Each structure stands twice: as C-alpha cells, then as structure tokens.
Amino acid sequence: MCGSKPMDALRALPEQAFRLRARLIAVGLCAVCFAGLIGRLFWLQLCTGGWYTQRALGQQLRDTVVPADRGKIYSADGALLAANSSCWTLRASPREMPEEKLALAAKGLAEILELDEAKLLEKFNDRRSNDCLLRYRVERETADAVRDFCAENGITGVRINQDSKRWYPQGEFLASVLGFTNVDNAGVSGLELKYNDTLTGQNGVVLTAVNAWGYTLAQSYETELVPVEGCGLRLTIDANIQHYLENALNYAVQEHHVAARSVGIVMEVNTGAVLAMATTPAYDPNQPRVIADKAARAAVDALSGKERAAALQLAQQTQWRNKAVSDLYEPGSVFKLITCAAALDAGAITRHSTFYCGDSISVAGTRFHCANHKRHGSQTVTQALENSCNQSFIQIGARLGKQAFCDYFAAFGLREPTGIDLPAEPKKSLYYTADRMGPVELASCAFGQSSKISYLEMAAAVCAVVNGGKLMQPYLVSDILAPDGSILRHNQPVCKRQVIQPATSATMREMMEAVVLYGGGRNAQIAGYRVGGKSGTSQKLDSADEKARIASFVAVAPIDDPQFLCLVCLDEPHSWTTAGGSLSAPVCAEVLEQTLVYKGVPRAADTGSADAQAAALPADGDSFDGA
Ligand SMILES: [Zn+2]
Incomplete structure (x- = not known):
C-alpha cells in the first residue's frame, strides 16, 4: 500500500492539472456568459430603455391630437376678418374593422369621400394597421354621411375626429393682405405667413388606453391635454375704409377695363399705419386655388394637360400676389x-x-x-x-x-x-x-x-x-x-x-x-x-x-x-x-x-368747385424721344 502512494500521487498529478484546467475553463465560460448578459442588460436598461418604454406605452395608449384654433384677426374697428370653423378628419383602424365588411366599407367610403376604391380596399386589407388617414378636414355634411353609412352597415373602426380650419367670414375682403393657410392650417401668404408663429396655437392631445392589439379597452381611460388657441392680431386696417377703397377700385377696374389689376393704399401720413390696402380683382382665401377672375379662369379652362396645369399655377400665383407690396x-x-x-x-x-x-x-x-x-x-x-x-x-x-x-x-x-x-x-x-x-x-x-x-x-x-x-x-x-x-x-x-x-x-x-x-x-x-x-x-x-x-x-x-x-x-x-x-x-x-x-374731419363751407366733371387737364409728361 505504501508503495502505491507515490504511484497514486504520480497518477494524480495530471488528473489534478486536468481538473484545474476544466474548472478554469468553466469559470471562464461562465464569466464570458455573465459578461454578455450584463452587457446586454446594461444595453437594454440604460441605452434602449426609452425605446422599450415607448413601445410598451404605445401598446397601451393611443394619442389623438386635438388641433388648436389659430388666433383670430380683427380690423382696427373690430370686424372679424379671420376665424376658425369646425371640420372633421376621418381615420380608419383596419384591424378593428369587421373582416367580412371590408369590401363594403371600401366601396361606400370611396363613394362618399371621392377616393379610389381599390386603393382603399388595399389599405383596409392590411390587418396590422390601426391608423390610416382617410380624408383631412372635411365639412360637416361629409362627416355626417360617413357616420350614417358606418352606423347603417355595422362598420366599426372608422374614427371621426373634430378638427379646426381657417375661415375668412368676409370672403374676398382684404384677401391680398390676409393671405391664406394650407391644409395643415399653416400660413402660406400675407399676414397668415408673416405672423404664422404668433397665430399658431398649441395642439392638445387625448390619450386613450388600448390593449396590445390597439383596440380601445372597454374600461378605457382618457387623459386630455387641452389645446391652446394661438394669439390674435388687431390690424391698423379699418374695415370701413377698406370697403371704400375696394368698392372704388372694383368699379374703376370694370369701368376702365384694367388688364393688369389695380392697387390702392390708404395710409395715415403721420404714423405709417396702413388703413386700407387692396389689389383688385381679388380672390377668395376660403378657396384660394379657385381662379376668381372669370376671364382668367376661362383662359385656363380652355387649355388641357400640362399647358393647363402651368397656366393654372401662373394664374394662382398672380391672383395671390399683393401688388402693393411685391411689385x-x-x-x-x-x-x-x-x-x-x-x-x-x-x-x-x-x-x-x-x-x-x-x-x-x-x-x-x-x-x-x-x-x-x-x-x-x-x-x-x-x-x-x-x-x-x-x-x-x-x-x-x-x-x-x-x-x-x-x-x-x-x-x-x-x-x-x-x-x-x-x-x-x-x-x-x-x-x-x-x-x-x-x-x-x-x-x-x-x-x-x-x-x-x-x-x-x-x-x-x-x-x-x-x-x-x-x-x-x-x-x-x-x-x-x-x-x-x-x-x-x-x-x-x-x-x-x-x-x-x-x-x-x-x-x-x-x-x-x-x-x-x-x-x-x-x-x-x-x-x-x-x-x-x-x-x-x-x-x-x-x-x-x-x-x-x-x-x-x-x-x-x-x-x-x-x-x-x-x-x-x-x-x-x-x-x-x-x-x-x-x-x-x-x-x-x-x-x-x-x-x-x-373719421369726423369737419367739412368747410362748400367751395362749389368740386363738381368739375372730368376737367380738361394738362397731360402727364412721361414721354420722351431718344434722338
Ligand atoms: Zn413742359
């Protein structure tokens, strides 16, 4: 037995070394795995945490933007020149729509909203989608027609959200100065563009709880961030004086067949305040793309294809131009x-x-x-x-x-x-x-x-x-x-x-x-x-x-x-x-x-000289010969 001890010891040496090596390798592997896990955890927790939080929240909440009204514009004497009117934006959530009614929904909605039926059906067939835009900012009649159609046919998953759009209660009045807004309610020209930041309000938001599939939960809760209306403007323009100017210019343009429009400006000489400013004929900022001048519209309509598109664009830019300032x-x-x-x-x-x-x-x-x-x-x-x-x-x-x-x-x-x-x-x-x-x-x-x-x-x-x-x-x-x-x-x-x-x-x-x-x-x-x-x-x-x-x-x-x-x-x-x-x-x-x-400036005793009709005047001296 005694003799076996050194033998054992001798035999044990490589075995021990092997075990030691195996242990080291195991520990090393564990360390690598742990390091990997820690690294991954570190990455998930600290680097991408926000993304996952958002994603989780996104599965539980759906936010609906509540558009803010633009600030109103008033004349110096208090006339409302630019306001807001209610309209409705229509969206669909295809995954909430009944499968067997997709074709019916596409047909009916395409008809009401003047959309392409095939494209609409393609959108509805994407069952993963829970938000697709149908039409921006439609009038009440259209929104009502969609609501009635969906109710009658049992179509769910169509949302009708109240929206706000710019409205010019006085139509063509002061159009070249006010300008107008685009479909996103942003100023495109005139004061609407110059004061866009001032006039733009702060949109609100409604958060609605939904389940993982995007359905609104039965016991849903909503929180609301109230929209804030934009700041308003009071102009130096006096609506009465602006009316005097526009009426007189419109008459002169017709009477004298003015081909390239007319310009009028009334200013307070001591302050620089503009009391009236007009370029006529004007256009209706509620429908800025419609050519208001009949002759110009007829000329555009007589063309077709690319020629018509180019002529239409030119006519639009011409009618939007505030000649008083830009020419x-x-x-x-x-x-x-x-x-x-x-x-x-x-x-x-x-x-x-x-x-x-x-x-x-x-x-x-x-x-x-x-x-x-x-x-x-x-x-x-x-x-x-x-x-x-x-x-x-x-x-x-x-x-x-x-x-x-x-x-x-x-x-x-x-x-x-x-x-x-x-x-x-x-x-x-x-x-x-x-x-x-x-x-x-x-x-x-x-x-x-x-x-x-x-x-x-x-x-x-x-x-x-x-x-x-x-x-x-x-x-x-x-x-x-x-x-x-x-x-x-x-x-x-x-x-x-x-x-x-x-x-x-x-x-x-x-x-x-x-x-x-x-x-x-x-x-x-x-x-x-x-x-x-x-x-x-x-x-x-x-x-x-x-x-x-x-x-x-x-x-x-x-x-x-x-x-x-x-x-x-x-x-x-x-x-x-x-x-x-x-x-x-x-x-x-x-x-x-x-x-x-x-303005109440007193009239002196009648001088009697004012009714000189179309006096014979000296000619304006604007001609010269180069010789
Ligand atoms: Zn002379």
Whole structure:
C-alpha cells in the first residue's frame, strides 16, 4: 500500500492539472456568459430603455391630437376678418374593422369621400394597421354621411375626429393682405405667413388606453391635454375704409377695363399705419386655388394637360400676389414730388425759381419734350408741378446734380424694403447709382422714368413729403392679442429718419394743393376739403405693348393738416384715356371723401368747385424721344 502512494500521487498529478484546467475553463465560460448578459442588460436598461418604454406605452395608449384654433384677426374697428370653423378628419383602424365588411366599407367610403376604391380596399386589407388617414378636414355634411353609412352597415373602426380650419367670414375682403393657410392650417401668404408663429396655437392631445392589439379597452381611460388657441392680431386696417377703397377700385377696374389689376393704399401720413390696402380683382382665401377672375379662369379652362396645369399655377400665383407690396413699377410723374422736394430741400432751387419749356430740350444729344409736344413756356416750380412739365424737371434735376439726387432717393427709402410686416417685399428696387448715372439717366429719372420702385415705397415717401419730412415705416398690425382678447403687445409707429426739413414739407403741401386746384389734379377735388396731389401716367418700359400705361394718382387730405394719403394705380387701363389725372384722381377723391367724413374731419363751407366733371387737364409728361 505504501508503495502505491507515490504511484497514486504520480497518477494524480495530471488528473489534478486536468481538473484545474476544466474548472478554469468553466469559470471562464461562465464569466464570458455573465459578461454578455450584463452587457446586454446594461444595453437594454440604460441605452434602449426609452425605446422599450415607448413601445410598451404605445401598446397601451393611443394619442389623438386635438388641433388648436389659430388666433383670430380683427380690423382696427373690430370686424372679424379671420376665424376658425369646425371640420372633421376621418381615420380608419383596419384591424378593428369587421373582416367580412371590408369590401363594403371600401366601396361606400370611396363613394362618399371621392377616393379610389381599390386603393382603399388595399389599405383596409392590411390587418396590422390601426391608423390610416382617410380624408383631412372635411365639412360637416361629409362627416355626417360617413357616420350614417358606418352606423347603417355595422362598420366599426372608422374614427371621426373634430378638427379646426381657417375661415375668412368676409370672403374676398382684404384677401391680398390676409393671405391664406394650407391644409395643415399653416400660413402660406400675407399676414397668415408673416405672423404664422404668433397665430399658431398649441395642439392638445387625448390619450386613450388600448390593449396590445390597439383596440380601445372597454374600461378605457382618457387623459386630455387641452389645446391652446394661438394669439390674435388687431390690424391698423379699418374695415370701413377698406370697403371704400375696394368698392372704388372694383368699379374703376370694370369701368376702365384694367388688364393688369389695380392697387390702392390708404395710409395715415403721420404714423405709417396702413388703413386700407387692396389689389383688385381679388380672390377668395376660403378657396384660394379657385381662379376668381372669370376671364382668367376661362383662359385656363380652355387649355388641357400640362399647358393647363402651368397656366393654372401662373394664374394662382398672380391672383395671390399683393401688388402693393411685391411689385415694382415706374412711378412716372408722381415721382416729380420727390425730385421737387429734394431740390427745394438741398437749396438747388427756391420756390421762386423759373424754368423754360420750349419745343424740346437736348441732354447730351438726347431730345426730351413734354407730353403731346406741349410747350409750356416760362414755368415757376409750382406751375411745373401743375403742368407736369418734363423739361422743367429735367432742369431741376440737373441743378440738383446726380449725387444729391441719388442721396435723396435713398433717404426717401426708395432703395430698400419699407419693412412693412408682410412677406414678399422685393429686397431692392431698380435704380441708378450716381456712378452709373449720366446726364440722360439723370434727366429721365428726374421726371419719374428709369427707376422702378414698389407702390408702398412711393406711398411712404409721399407721406414724408407732406408730414414734415419724417419717413415712417408702414405697418399693419397694431396689437398682438391673447386668446381672451387682452393686449399682449402694442406696436408703436416707427420713424426711420428725417428726410427733408419741415419748412420744405410745408412748401410741398402748398404746391400739391395748387396741383389739385389749378393743375393736373383737378379731378381729385373734394367739396369742403383741402386736397393736395399729383398724377402720373407712366409707360411700362418692359412691356411688349408699347401703349401699356399705369395710370396713377396720389392725394393727401386735409393738405393744410395732413392726415390721410391715398395712392391709386390702374395697371393697363383700356379706356378713353390712360391719364392718371383723369382715371385715378376721381378714385382717390371718392375714397378720401368717405374716409374724411367717416373719421369726423369737419367739412368747410362748400367751395362749389368740386363738381368739375372730368376737367380738361394738362397731360402727364412721361414721354420722351431718344434722338
Ligand atoms: Zn413742359
């Protein structure tokens, strides 16, 4: 036995080593497995925990968004301009629909909702789906028809959720300023776009408990996050004045067969507040894609295929465009007010300076003459404005010089966007800088051709001419309102800069009154009110039609204590004349007279001179020959 011990020991040695190795391997394997498990656990718990939580919750809860109303928009006098109306969004949960009625449901719903039956059936046959959109934002009748159809045929799994969509109770009224929203209730143009963040509310949500298959549980519970309506806007626009302007423009567009729409702006000259702004014909923002203009719609409908689609798109973009803010135009003789104010303010001329208008005037070899080859003879500055005398203004421009001309042009805000709270203002207008301006360019710029500016820039600049020289920033929103109607923010008028001296402005007011009393603005006279103004008849230099004109007029009243400015532009009128003093001045007079009466500005004793019907006026001097 004793001898066996060493033998045993000897035999045991490799056995022990083997066991040790086996143990080590086992421990090692266990460690690897544990490490793997710990790693996996670590991953699940810490890295993807949120995903699993969401997934588990998603199986138990279904959230339904409760859309918030957009903030309402009111005019300064309290008229409701943009509101919300109830509508319904329809969804289906195919897995909750009875299998044997899928075909019937697809047929019936396709018919009511004007959808493709085959595609609908394909959607319903996906039995895993518990949410498929049928139609967004339908009217009550459609929602009722779906509800009745489902009830009559025992079709479950169709959800009808109340929704909210934008509604413009006044239809076409103020359309180009308000803009409109898309199917997601987001602003697409106008104030709706500019103030989209302010107007957009906070959607609410209803959480509904459902089982693992997405069915609403019998003992379901719901929690609700209440939607919050967006903030509202109170505009500077006065609904009454806006009506005066739209009515007068619509009449003028029909009467004078205006081909390229008309623009009107009424501003408070001392604050820059826009009281009315219109581009007509307008469109209905409740149905923005329908072409409102009958002739334009007929032209689109006469086409087919791709041509029709392109024409439709162009017609839509044209009708949505707010010309007052987004278009550039040659202001023509209305611009003589700017040249005159600049020359007086710079001391290049005095009100007693005189000029001579002969057959024509030659500037560096280019001949300019007055409209209809009129020879005005000796002219004071006031007479030059009354007669819209090109030759005088060419001389006034030359005395001012190109550098000063360009400096005043910029100071009047004609190179830059006005900064009005609307989208789609051109980033810059078209103008000559002093280094690119020769004597011929200075001459044509001085009487209002060769530069293109926006209608709103022109209106704001004329406000500065008459209001003591302050360039006010035009604006449309006076207050941001909380949903309960209280004021969250009030916007104050902004003065951008002093452009001319108050004394120059006073002289300009007298001269503008003379234009209306004795010159080309006689059709803007209003019985019992003092009015100042200036006409313009500009050639559309980039138009294929050589006879295309913009007939415009700007009027300010009362001119001795200026409060209201009205700019009216008829783009391509086809009437007995194209003269702004004949076609646009009466529109300004009508709008201003109604505005003055409405605002309670007292009428002086009747002067008796206002019923001068279509006075024989001096022609606007917007023509010149290059020779
Ligand atoms: Zn002349």
